[in-house]
Amino acid sequence: MTKNDNLDEIFIKALAYHKNNKIKEAANEYIKIIKLDPKYFKAYNNLGEIHERINKNNEAKNLFLNAIKLNSNYIDAIYNLGNIYNKLEDYNLAKNYFEKIIKIDSSNEKAFNALGITFYNLLNLKKAKYCFQKIIDINNNNYQAYYNLGKILNEEEKHEEAIKLFNQCLNINPNHSNAYNNLGIAHNKLSLTNKAKQFIEKSIKINPNNFYSYNNLGIVYDNIYNTKKAKENFNKAIKINPNFTEAWWNLHCCSKTVDEALKILEKLYEIDKNHIKAKIIISALKGYNGDLSDYKNLMSSEDYSHPFARSIDWIFSLKKLPKLFFNKWDFYDSVIDLTQKKRPFYEYGVRLGHSFKYLIQTFKKGYGFDTFTGLPEDWHYSKSKGSYSSFGIVPNIKGGEFIVGKFEDTLPKFFLKKREIASLINFDADLYSSTICSLNNSKTIIDNKTILVFDEFLMNSNWEKDEYRALNEFCENSGYSYEVLAVSFFTKQVAIRII
Numbered sequence: 001m002t003k004n005d006n007l008d009e010i011f012i013k014a015l016a017y018h019k020n021n022k023i024k025e026a027a028n029e030y031i032k033i034i035k036l037d038p039k040y041f042k043a044y045n046n047l048g049e050i051h052e053r054i055n056k057n058n059e060a061k062n063l064f065l066n067a068i069k070l071n072s073n074y075i076d077a078i079y080n081l082g083n084i085y086n087k088l089e090d091y092n093l094a095k096n097y098f099e100k101i102i103k104i105d106s107s108n109e110k111a112f113n114a115l116g117i118t119f120y121n122l123l124n125l126k127k128a129k130y131c132f133q134k135i136i137d138i139n140n141n142n143y144q145a146y147y148n149l150g151k152i153l154n155e156e157e158k159h160e161e162a163i164k165l166f167n168q169c170l171n172i173n174p175n176h177s178n179a180y181n182n183l184g185i186a187h188n189k190l191s192l193t194n195k196a197k198q199f200i201e202k203s204i205k206i207n208p209n210n211f212y213s214y215n216n217l218g219i220v221y222d223n224i225y226n227t228k229k230a231k232e233n234f235n236k237a238i239k240i241n242p243n244f245t246e247a248w249w250n251l252h253c254c255s256k257t258v259d260e261a262l263k264i265l266e267k268l269y270e271i272d273k274n275h276i277k278a279k280i281i282i283s284a285l286k287g288y289n290g291d292l293s294d295y296k297n298l299m300s301s302e303d304y305s306h307p308f309a310r311s312i313d314w315i316f317s318l319k320k321l322p323k324l325f326f327n328k329w330d331f332y333d334s335v336i337d338l339t340q341k342k343r344p345f346y347e348y349g350v351r352l353g354h355s356f357k358y359l360i361q362t363f364k365k366g367y368g369f370d371t372f373t374g375l376p377e378d379w380h381y382s383k384s385k386g387s388y389s390s391f392g393i394v395p396n397i398k399g400g401e402f403i404v405g406k407f408e409d410t411l412p413k414f415f416l417k418k419r420e421i422a423s424l425i426n427f428d429a430d431l432y433s434s435t436i437c438s439l440n441n442s443k444t445i446i447d448n449k450t451i452l453v454f455d456e457f458l459m460n461s462n463w464e465k466d467e468y469r470a471l472n473e474f475c476e477n478s479g480y481s482y483e484v485l486a487v488s489f490f491t492k493q494v495a496i497r498i499i
Helices: 003-019 023-036 041-053 057-070 075-087 091-104 109-121 125-138 143-155 159-172 177-189 193-206 211-223 227-240 245-252 258-271 276-288 293-299 307-317 328-336 354-363 407-414 432-441 467-478
Strands: 323-325 345-348 366-370 400-404 424-427 451-454 482-488 493-498
Touching: 003 023, 003 041, 023 041, 041 057, 041 075, 057 075, 075 091, 075 109, 091 109, 109 125, 109 143, 125 143, 143 159, 143 177, 159 177, 177 193, 177 211, 193 211, 211 227, 211 245, 227 245, 245 258, 245 276, 258 276, 276 293, 276 307, 293 307, 323 328, 328 354, 328 451, 328 482, 328 493, 345 354, 345 432, 354 366, 354 424, 366 407, 400 407, 407 432, 424 432, 432 467, 451 467
Parallel strands: 323 482, 345 366, 345 424, 366 400, 424 451
Antiparallel strands: 451 493, 482 493
């Protein structure tokens, strides 16, 4: 028997240990091989996999590098090294290794998938999509590629395209819990809440421990005005994964009091000390309770320029603190109590009519204005022209009258005729240009009893340049001032009354 035969036997023995999760024994055999033959590159790679498994990533990285030095085209080690750099969040280095594999093997689905995920982490969605599409071109039965591509399209608000991809994934793998979960997200974004609920419940049936699905089911229930059920599902997600910060964040939106929300967010911040949004809102809630120390520390720290911090600073600059709410429906209920309910309401930016349906229950008559084809221009860097489209579909809501077109075209014509004074006006057009246009054209329907609600007033990166700017310019040009009545940090809403 030759030396190589002996090494190969030891390697086979090590693989058997490795396969049966006898990690310590496997590691000892790989080390033995390396001592006997320092050029046995496969042993370096497999020993690296063991170190990666026990989170010794730097040791694993060095072992993979050794394997590649000995065999520059050893795909397993190149792939593993790319994954290590992804774990270390050095995505540019990771990218180089996955691209190297593709140069060696242009149809390597595994490398294209890892490269797509890496581009996603680098926020290069165009290249990420290319990678996943390339996998589908190579193998149209790769269900994970359909899923990954669908996820990106969901994030890009291309929900109808995403739905097709998730369905293709499920045609190949009917038990893909996350595909059902994301189908639910897509349908919820399209306000098809019954279907959304069904898909997410199917996801949970397949995998009862899918905490992402419980979280998203909570979001669906919140969207259909059922805060109690939303809260139950956020808690279920947390029970499965107590460190799932997204569910903790969503749970605080179900709070009825400052103290309840504060307790939840403090737990979240205990889990993740880097959760800057929780840190800022905690300082605000303590401020509402009369303790401004955290808020003052925040405003003298490097986080003072964060949009949440700037929003909080504006709230605390007001002469009187507005009522604070955590849930959109609690916010609306409180604001509705201040209105003249016999009057109609007006809404600028209807889209699929979600808020309109809620408001019409009280006011019975409402006027809605929208192009129903999405934003008429880019909204800073966050949303492109055409986002938030309802695909030209105008809602059919009893008591609602909808005026279709751009505000600058439809509003002057609509208000040529004398209109009833508004009980409430809901501004949900997001853009400065659309909001200032709707304010200027609404002068004749606003009095000192009309409540103005702004849906994206604060918390966003450029909030001072949008609805906030429009309101302040409108008041300055008209000789008005205003009182802030209610605010919700979570839903970004502000309610005001013109003085």
